[in-house]
Amino acid sequence: MQTVDLQEMGLRGVNAALHAQSDDTNQTAWTIENAKGAHAIACGLDAPIEVTVKGSTGYYCAGMNQQATVNIHGSAGPGTGENIMSGKIVIEGDASQYLGATGHGGMIVVKGNASSRCGISMKGVNIVVQGNIGHMSAFMGQSGNLVVCGDAGDALGDSCYEARFFVRGSVKSLGADCVKKEMREEHLTLLQGLLDEAGIDADPKDFTRYGSARNLYNFDVDNAAAY
Amino acid sequence: MKTHDAKGIPHTSPRQSATFTQDINSDIRRAAATGIYDIRGGGAKRKVPSFDDLLFMGASISRYPLEGYREKCETNVTIGGLNASNPIELDIPVTIAGMSFGALSGPAKEALGRGASMAGTSTTTGDGGMTPEERGHSDKLVYQYLPSRYGMNPNDLRKADAIEIVVGQGAKPGGGGMLLGQKISDRVAHMRNLPKGIDQRSACRHPDWTGPDDLEIKILELREITGWKVPIYVKVAGARPYYDVTLAVKAGADAVVLDGMQGGTAATQDVFIEHVGQPTLAIIRPAVQALQDLGMHRKVQLILSGGIRSGADVAKAMALGADAVAIGTAALIALGDNDPKWEAEYNALGTTAGAYDDWHEGQDPAGITTQDSELMKRFDPIEGGRRLRNYLKVMTLEAQTIARACGKNHLHNLEPEDLVALTMEAAAMAKVPLCGTDWYPGKPGTGY
Amino acid sequence: MCGIVGLFLKDKSLEPELGNMLTSMLITMTDRGPDSAGIAIYGNETKGSSKMTVQSDAPELEFAGLESALSDALGGKVSMEVISTHAVLSIPAGSFEKARAALSEIRPNVRVMSRGDTLEIYKEVGLPKDVAEQFNVTSMTGTHGIGHTRMATESAITTMGAHPFNTGDDQCLVHNGSLSNHNSLRRKLRREGIHIETENDTEVGAAYLTWKMREGATLGEALESSLNDLDGFFTFLVGTKDGFGVVRDPIACKPAVMAETDQYVAFGSEYRALVNLPGIEEARVWEPEPATVYFWSHNVAPNSAEKAA
Helix, strand or coil: CEEEEHHHHHHHHHHHHHHCCCCCCCCCEEEEECCCCCCCCCCCCECCCEEEEECCCCCCCCCCCECCEEEEECCECCCCCCCCCCCEEEECCCECCCCCCCCCCCEEEECCCECCCCCCCCEEEEEEECCCECCCCCCCCCEEEEEECCCECCCECCCCCCCEEEECCCECCECCCEEEECCCHHHHHHHHHHHHHHCCCCCHHHCEEEEECCCCCCCCHHHHHHC | CCCECCCCCECCCCCCCCCCCHHHHHHHHHHHHHCCCCEECCCCCCCCCCHHHEEECCCCCCCCCCCCCCCCCECCEEECCCCCCCCEEECCCEEECECCECCECHHHHHHHHHHHHHHCCEEECECCECCHHHHHHCCEEEEEECCCCCCCCHHHHHHCCEEEEECCCCCCCCCCEEECHHHCCHHHHHHCCCCCCCCEEECCCCCCCCCHHHHHHHHHHHHHHCCCCCCEEEEEECCCHHHHHHHHHHCCCCEEEEECCCCCCCCEEHHHHHHCCCCHHHHHHHHHHHHHHCCCECCEEEEEECCCCCHHHHHHHHHCCCCEEEECHHHHHHHCCCCHHHHHHHHHCCCCCCCCCCHHHCCCCCCCCCCCHHHHCCCCHHHHHHHHHHHHHHHHHHHHHHHHHCCCCEHHHCCHHHEEECCHHHHHHHCCCECCCCCCCCCCCCCC | CEEEEEEEECCHHHHHHHHHHHHHHHHHCHHHCECEEEEEEECCCCCCEEEEEEECCCHHHHHCCHHHHHHHHHCCCCEEEEECCEEEEEEECCCHHHHHHHHHHHCCCCEEEEEECCEEEEEEECCHHHHHHHCCHHHCCCCEEEEEEECCCCCCCCCCCCCCEEEECCEEEEEEEEECCHHHHHHHHHHCCCCCCCCCHHHHHHHHHHHHHHCCCCHHHHHHHHHHHCCEEEEEEEECCCEEEEEECCCCCCCCEEEECCCEEEEECCHHHHCCCCCHHHCEEECCCCCCCEEEECCCCCCCCCCCC
């Protein structure tokens, strides 16, 4: 176990040490202490390591993550896990806006609530939120899955493409072209798998699926107001 | 046409309206038929004050010109030395602007890389990510970081020689993008994580930051991911250049790319292209003023784009304070776009060589702005690369010719005081005297 | 474009620490706003008199003899405490309009920063650290306070362009974002007789609230209607004699983090601003919802879910 103090080592020092890890590193477990809301902690990782950040983080923690597992023992700031490619991010507290924005792969788990624009423009990432999510979540979501065990805010899935949304609680409002969809067997299986991977105990049958009505895929003058 | 009525009274001759021109009427008919605005590429086509309205004075007795071919006139430029450990070193101050794979074919991107590399300059990716063709053939490749983040991945980010955060484009300040369904081929769809054949929309704002205070943090993240090695450019449209350049610099940019309204291979609404943004000539002085006020002129480089066509344009941009320029449309024409040899096919598309601007529709007879495999075969990337190299060399020679005539041993020693303006408009915008006077509109102390 | 901090104390024992805590929060937000900084502090109240904080670029010259000149003009007792370029004038209660008129006669270059029973505003061009030091903010005591660091977007970097903006007796406003209809709104408000000093968009936001309240709206109602009438992006933090309120535009892009414990309610543009507060690890931390007015007041039991009156 490698333990580093962010305040002592500085952001550059900590990130450089993490970036120096390769696929066959044997320094596979790292703890970052004294995060104190700093930005860009553990961003751009690309090695099969596990990093635990003690305290709350600022913007873009674990941004563009590949392979690594990043645990945040606190709340996470805006844009956490943006453009994640693979690996896993687990946030013990709440997540701020833009969680997992444009994420291409991997998984993000939030034990608390996620704020607005959760999964905005998601491109393949799986996001599982134990609490609620804020407004404009999954705006223009392209692919991947957003699972919400609590409630969703306004305009869920506005202008979405092929991303899927599973919500257990209420949805304040659906965005343009986002509709309620049938939960088929394949979706129950998929959802069970996502909940298992996230380590969250919930019954897939309690969730409702939402996704694109695909009415905005090719321009139609009668839909012009939705653009 | 009858000139008299049955009683022999003469008709007045038919008079076309200056307001409802044939062009305007055709726009109205098209809108009425389709219910959607016209989308096209090609940048602003209306006549705006431009570099053509400026002239260099040259040297004679009061100043001494340099001898061409013997006395050197340097053209190199370093971009991004402020924070990056590996700044970009270019032999010539003419770079290739960002144009997306998707808009352009793979071979066209390859040709841009080949031509630019032979000429000692950089190319730029575009919306849709980095292709192996482009990376492989570009010595210096700038990776665009766009609001859509299509094809965005950290592996490519780390392969880039510089990162350009695109906030705006001259063709559409404040607007997003649109790539129509017919151009979304399997490969484009895969790179953009989209279903094939749908209209693809690009956002107008970045998904995970808004404003200069957040941009500063975004720049920090990108530097951390790339180990502070490569320069970070910020590209803005020529909308509010003084403020936007100021804020880009305050947010930590190493270079600012400023794109005027004539710029734009990007497809967007015609109304946007023609009615939003400012001419390239008008935006450079406020941008340079911003850099000077911050004490950052020549430390943070200014790259000007939007309708740059010749060595004269390059020299004028540099005299007004730019460090380099970027070309898009001109590069496509050098590759062979809009060539009259395809006139019959342009006619079949309802247009003519020189006026073809529906690059987003993927039917380019020249095989450059298309994903159609048959059309793509018409374009040879090696030949295209050579043509671009030649054109870049000519632009450089032209700029050097002018600089030598003004007695400069480096292009960046050109100054606004080397210029005069042919028109009042150009004099006001460029803040250089009207020909034959020592005055320009708004000159301090002149009471105007 | 900026950084905002705010601190509302529930625990009276923290009051001597208010300036100290706010200063630390403010300095953390330097990256978000290195151009100018300001602080609004709600301190002690003296029966029968109100405060007017004023500023001068030539304090030695212009503050000299100001209290007696103003006493003569107002026909009542005026006392003055000079802190660097600012001075806090204690004037007879209810005499503010008269005092401002007199001031513009006798010291036309002295600018009014704030007015109210408990509010004092200090703001200058420069880094937050330097501005806080200039006014010795760390030593200030009070019940609640608001701070701001500014990265100017379109209007000039001047003292008067710095936040907070005073909007009426004991009211002030700070802003992160950019308003897009402030020019036409400024013209309208000026026609309505509202005094607007600068070309700054935030001052228009502040003046808008002043106007609404002049027309009879409560602060809560004024904030609610701002959601319709102000176009653009904003997170506002508004101070009053009794507490402070928060509102974000319906798009809510500009960041805002709140924290609440038994001892305080705190606001920061980023969580970083809050990390040194006592007990922050155990605090309830959340982000205010878009287009929702939040208010905390000393007059009623503090409750984060409560809407403004």
